[in-house]
Amino acid sequence: MLLLAWSVKGIKMNDNSNRLNVALHLGDNALILGHRISEWCGHGPVLEQDIAMTNIALDLIGQAKMYFDYAAEIEGQGHDHDYFAYRRDVLDFKNLLLCEIPNGDFAYTIARQFYFDQWHFLLLTELSNSEDERLKEIAQKSLKEVTYHRRWSSEWVVRLGDGTPESKEKMQRAIDDTWYYSGEAFIPVDYENGILPIGLKDQWMKNVKEVIEEATLKMPTDEWMQEGGKTGNHTEHLGFILAEMQYLPRAYPDATW
Amino acid sequence: MTLLESKAWSVLSEIEDPEIPVISVVDLGIVRTVVEEEGILKVAITPTYSGCPATQVIEDSVVDALKAAHLEPFEVKTVLSPSWSTSMISESGKFKLKEYGIAPPADDSTDKMALMGEERQITCPNCGSKDTKMVSQFGSTPCKAHFKCKDCLEPFDYFKCL
Numbered sequence: 005m006l007l008l009a010w011s012v013k014g015i016k017m018n019d020n021s022n023r024l025n026v027a028l029h030l031g032d033n034a035l036i037l038g039h040r041i042s043e044w045c046g047h048g049p050v051l052e053q054d055i056a057m058t059n060i061a062l063d064l065i066g067q068a069k070m071y072f073d074y075a076a077e078i079e080g081q082g083h084d085h086d087y088f089a090y091r092r093d094v095l096d097f098k099n100l101l102l103c104e105i106p107n108g109d110f111a112y113t114i115a116r117q118f119y120f121d122q123w124h125f126l127l128l129t130e131l132s133n134s135e136d137e138r139l140k141e142i143a144q145k146s147l148k149e150v151t152y153h154r155r156w157s158s159e160w161v162v163r164l165g166d167g168t169p170e171s172k173e174k175m176q177r178a179i180d181d182t183w184y185y186s187g188e189a190f191i192p193v194d195y196e197n198g199i200l201p202i203g204l205k206d207q208w209m210k211n212v213k214e215v216i217e218e219a220t221l222k223m224p225t226d227e228w229m230q231e232g233g234k235t236g237n238h239t240e241h242l243g244f245i246l247a248e249m250q251y252l253p254r255a256y257p258d259a260t261w
Numbered sequence: 262m263t264l265l266e267s268k269a270w271s272v273l274s275e276i277e278d279p280e281i282p283v284i285s286v287v288d289l290g291i292v293r294t295v296v297e298e299e300g301i302l303k304v305a306i307t308p309t310y311s312g313c314p315a316t317q318v319i320e321d322s323v324v325d326a327l328k329a330a331h332l333e334p335f336e337v338k339t340v341l342s343p344s345w346s347t348s349m350i351s352e353s354g355k356f357k358l359k360e361y362g363i364a365p366p367a368d369d370s371t372d373k374m375a376l377m378g379e380e381r382q383i384t385c386p387n388c389g390s391k392d393t394k395m396v397s398q399f400g401s402t403p404c405k406a407h408f409k410c411k412d413c414l415e416p417f418d419y420f421k422c423l
Contacts, residue, residue: 149310
């Protein structure tokens, strides 16, 4: 009983720092994946898909802004959303590793987006009923956009998987290689405790499997997963993203148009 | 509604959307509330899509317009809840969209077809044909999808449901 009382008190004391970390985790996911997809701008396989990817990037970066505004309020040190995007280094970022892995070919980009969107959709559906009013508002707003993202990436998995022998082979490879990054979202870290929903994995597996089967592809079965992004242990790729993204604000601090 | 509030509404209804200059920010449902409290005008606006680049421009235009009409002191606040939906576009707004060549949203919330994978019939704003086809769920701005009319063969934008 004593231990229980202590741990409950512990959670209360850390409540704000947990809340800040959750806001940063969600904001970092959106920012880093948004940045990654935006790299397709001008390079998409066809114009319509170039536009689709930049639209998704815009939605995600807009969502990141809402989470960072919230983070700034929790932190209470007078920072704004740009501070969280441009003035933190690799170890401070809490995004899933899935969000930072390189675009690869179009199939890789689709596989990464598909795993992410399927999780993101379930997460935001749950957060739409969060006790945290602000997370609830952001989730309700973002969920409408993410519904379109999820449809787009799922359709492409089916189209490429159930396509030509070449597109099928490439889609299968992308689904397999990206798989090891798909499970980190379901491995909770301390700061999520009581703020983010748990137990989304079963529904995610079911939804993902349905699409992969419709695409006539094989569902990956390995259970071992890469992890670390949520606590700041990133792949070597994140540093390069930040170098590009943060160059201007760091070289010319507080520059305005 | 106080005199100040009604004056503010009429000033705000003159502000055009930067992307679709035939429709005002009031018609679009971006201006949520205008309330006078202890002599201060409090205006709440809401973003359409999270990443819509027009949001900042609209906020600046609201501030500029209220200043130009000498309605100080005022406060402009962004609210997220209830989140913006295409059902907040007024009937006259939907009519203006169609006149401008953008098919207005056909439903109240995120397209059911986005969930169910079913296609919905959208009427071509150019020739009125119902024989249209979605080219891409994502269009020239975050709020639009890209369609094509199979009768007049013209491409057109559809203001997709959110």
